[in-house]
Amino acid sequence: MSQQSNLSLPIIDIGPIIHTTDSDGNYQDEQAAANVIKQIGQACERFGFFYIKNHGIDEELVDKLMSEGRSFFNKPLDYKNQYHMKNSKVYRGYFELGGELTKLGHSIMAAIGESLGLGRDFFRNKFTSEPFIPFRLFHYPSDPNAKFENGEERFGVGKHQDYGCLTLLKQDNVGGLEVEDRSTGEWISAPPLEKTFVVNIGDMLERWTCGRYKAVPHRVKNLTNQDRLSAPFFFDPNFECVVTPLEELALTEEEKTKWPPVKYGDYILAKVFAVFPELKSAALKYEE
Ligand SMILES: O=C(O)CCC(=O)C(=O)O
Numbered sequence: 001m002s003q004q005s006n007l008s009l010p011i012i013d014i015g016p017i018i019h020t021t022d023s024d025g026n027y028q029d030e031q032a033a034a035n036v037i038k039q040i041g042q043a044c045e046r047f048g049f050f051y052i053k054n055h056g057i058d059e060e061l062v063d064k065l066m067s068e069g070r071s072f073f074n075k076p077l078d079y080k081n082q083y084h085m086k087n088s089k090v091y092r093g094y095f096e097l098g099g100e101l102t103k104l105g106h107s108i109m110a111a112i113g114e115s116l117g118l119g120r121d122f123f124r125n126k127f128t129s130e131p132f133i134p135f136r137l138f139h140y141p142s143d144p145n146a147k148f149e150n151g152e153e154r155f156g157v158g159k160h161q162d163y164g165c166l167t168l169l170k171q172d173n174v175g176g177l178e179v180e181d182r183s184t185g186e187w188i189s190a191p192p193l194e195k196t197f198v199v200n201i202g203d204m205l206e207r208w209t210c211g212r213y214k215a216v217p218h219r220v221k222n223l224t225n226q227d228r229l230s231a232p233f234f235f236d237p238n239f240e241c242v243v244t245p246l247e248e249l250a251l252t253e254e255e256k257t258k259w260p261p262v263k264y265g266d267y268i269l270a271k272v273f274a275v276f277p278e279l280k281s282a283a284l285k286y287e288e
């Protein structure tokens with residue numbers, strides 16, 4: 001079993017990269033923005049994860065979302081089963097924070113483009129103008145005494161990497177998220193920090209950059225006696241987007257052959273159906 005690390009993930013004040021001038025998309029304070037972009041680039045290379053603060057997202061709306069989520073999970077099972085994912089064709093809909101989080105996703109992708117020397121419009125112009133933006137609300141029941149089951153360590157969400165470009169995660173104040181330190185294999189704790197989101201890189205950004213920016217394994221274990229709620233917002237390429245190593249990054253032939261092209265829609269569906277096989281039969285039924 002790997003050890004806990006005593007490192008902590010960087011916390012980046014991204015105020016300077018979300019305030020652009022209206023006319024041309026330049027940053028209001030280019031020097032401050034350049035400093036943030038550098039921090040983002042370093043965090044992507046070293047950890048694949050970072051916290052953001054001063055992100056401009058309305059905290060009242062976030063609180064409202066979390067309390068609505070909590071009240072849903074507190075309802076009786078019969079009520080919740082009406083919305084069981086097995087019964088879903090596909091849940092599409094509106095939620096109040098969607099637009100704001102999408103805008104934030106574009107701002108962070110702009111900074112990432114800049115940090116790679118590709119320019120701030122690179123990803124939006126080429127790949128993410130119409131992102132695929134799944135959103136989930138997770139409930140991790142309190143589980144203080146169930147560290148092990150049949151000798152195996154138990155997790156609310158087992159070790160995995162995210163599939164797309166970026167994840168913007170809001171967690172409540174319970175904690176339990178851990179991130180692998182790729183250089184040591186230790187687990188870095190990512191505790192709740194007020195008014196922040198945890199941001200992490202997904203597999204597609206790793207493929208575009210041939211691993212320069214990493215999609216890093218993480219997991220969640222709630223060992224407290226309180227329920228935990230989290231809300232990941234995924235900012236992903238469109239289903240039709242074919243992801244190949246970026247020519248602009250002057251990667252070697254060896255690197256490029258390691259990352260063959262994938263169509264994002266095929267990639268994510270294969271991943272989701274592997275985790276939730278019942279959704280595959282539901283989706284096939286829907287296609288008939
Ligand atoms: O609940 C969390 O903190 C993380 C969830 C997660 O890793 C995911 O949805 O991909």
Ligand SMILES: [Fe+2]
Nearest residue numbers: 160161162218
């Ligand atoms: Fe994840």
